[in-house]
Amino acid sequence: MLSKKAKIIAVIMGLIVVVNAYLLLKDNDVILKKYYINDAHFAVAKDHEKMLPLDAIVTSSNEHFIAAPVQAVNEVLVTEGQTVNVLSELVVFKQQQTEKEVARLQTERAAYTTELAELEKVFLQLDSMSSETQPNSSMASDSINDGETLNVNLSVELGIEQGTPTAEGIAIIQRAIAETTRQIELLDSQITQLSEYNLLTSPVEGVVKEIVLEGDSIIFNIQSSNKKIIAYVTPKQWQEIELEQFTEITLFEGQDNEFTLDGVVSEKQQIPARNSIAFEEMKRHEKINSSETIYEISILPNEDLFDLPVGTLASANITVNQVFDSFGIHEDWLVQKATDEDEETQYVYMLDENGKTTLASVEELFTYQTKLNQREALLIEGEEEEEVVQETSPRIQTVKLTDENVVKEDKDELTNVAVISGPNELSPIFLNEKERNLNAPTFRPYPLQLFDRSQIDSQWQLILEYWLK
Known part of the structure; x- marks a missing residue:
């Protein structure tokens, strides 16, 4: 039998346990682990x-292909590798053939003028869409189709597909307008030179890359002195890249003359990359795997690179996402x-x-x-x-x-x-x-x-x- 004193102590201890449990669990039904x-x-x-780092290379901004009918040519005045300026003389035409060549150039100019009108019409449609919708909206299949077949053809040729962001479509059209306008200006210059002096002249400053006799024509391939940056991407990377994305370009990395400049993505090719000076140079330096499917993208720097030769290696960091x-x-x-x-x-x-x-x-x-x-x-x-x-x-x-x-x-x-x-x-x-x-x-x-x-x-x-x- 327990003594009275032991019973009192047991009761007190029991009360302490009960009160302690109440205080511990009054706010929670379980004991939470600390x-x-x-x-x-x-x-x-x-x-x-999110930055996408890529190996890149300097190349000419544009390649110009200028053709002249063989039977109209009296004399070729340039050779491959020669540096030419704007309006440098390439070919002297025979007097009796001048009128035919002028007529051909005027026909070509008329075609560019029609194309420019269509591009401007499409641009107005896209610009109207952009002002009425959210900035990240994308185009429906009929967004640039007003019933005229040429508008649809333009959308396909320029890579504007259903679901393309409206802003990207506008950028594509603006570049096409600029390029078409430039072609018209070049043709105007050629027509003037040919009419007055029987001369076919260079439309740009650059280098005669090659002169090719193809069929009944002599074709002059002139690389412009203006430079751009080329990089090659995988299909997955291609999906991440959009036009106008900000890019930081580094040249001569790790050398005393290293410098950086800014640029934007100006073009992304729709078809796999094929042989070119840039492609061959990148392959020679083992910067690309030519056995894989890769695509070429162009980056337009915000500074002129006239002093850099084609083939200069670079690196490019493209901002593909930002939050x-x-x-x-x-x-x-x-x-x-x-x-x-x-x-x-x-x-x-x-x-x-x-x-x-x-x-x-x-x-x-x-x-x-x-x-x-x-x-x-x-x-x-x-x-x-x-x-x-x-x-x-x-x-x-x-x-x-x-x-x-x-x-x-x-x-x-x-x-x-x-x-x-x-x-x-x-x-x-x-x-x-x-x-x-x-x-x-x-x-x-x-x-x-x-x-x-x-x-x-x-x-x-x-x-x-x-x-x-």
Whole structure:
């Protein structure tokens, strides 16, 4: 039999257990595990860009093919490899053949004039569409068809297909208008020179690449002195590239005379690349795999490259995607969960304002590869740290522990980074993909970030003022 004193002690202990259990579970029906946060990403909203790095090469902006009927030619005045200026004499015509050649050129000019009128009509239609719809709208199959067959043919020839973004269609048409206008001006110059002096002249400054006798014609291939940048891409990369995308071009990389300039994507070929000076040079330098299907894209620099010879190697970084006010995290930190509608939705574990775990719905905008710097908190390389106002109480409980469980990552290793939108906080703390109980408290070894001794030299007064307070 227990004594009266033992019974009283047992009752008191029982009451203590009951009261303790009540206090512990009054806000939760389960005991939530407190998670040790050893893999976190302290993010800040910023503008993210996906860059596509490519090997590139300098080449002529245009190749001009000028034909003259053999029976009309009295004398050829240039040779292959010769430098020519605008209106340099190429051919002297026979007097009796001049009128026939002028008539042929005038017929060709009339065809270009008709084409220019059609292009301007299509441009007005697209421009009207652009002002009435959203900037990212795309064209329907009949968007540039007003019932005239020529408009449809133009859309096919220029690569404007159903679903092409309206802005891209406008850019294509504008370039076609500029090229057609230039051809008309060249023909006007040739007609004038031929009528007055019996001469066929060069329409541009450049180099006579080759002179070919083909059938009943002599064809002069003249490469213009204006330069552009050529790069070759895979079918997958081709899909990412759009006209007018910003490009940073680097020439003589790693040399004393290295320099960079800006440019934009001006053209993307619709058919696989074939032999050309640029193609052969890139193949010779093993910058392309000619056994694979690749496509040629043109980049127009914003500065003249007259002093650079054709064949100069370069590198190009094309901005193929850009999102403002977004976050970047490890791609494998994204969590896939099914919704009530059986649709897969992406989430990411993060901390709420009280330092507890939560699962936030996010939208993955694009992915890219970058290097990560290893710190107490992982930050995307190049991402600027923003000053965050300290809250009255820390969001993560801290204890003095040796952080031996943190896995050291190779800072030079490329990591797949997902650019996401969704979290409303300006500086969220993301966690890895490991499954956690929601609303569970968290802790992290103290201090949150290691002391940086380099700040003593530049900020010692602020540090002293902090400790005096």
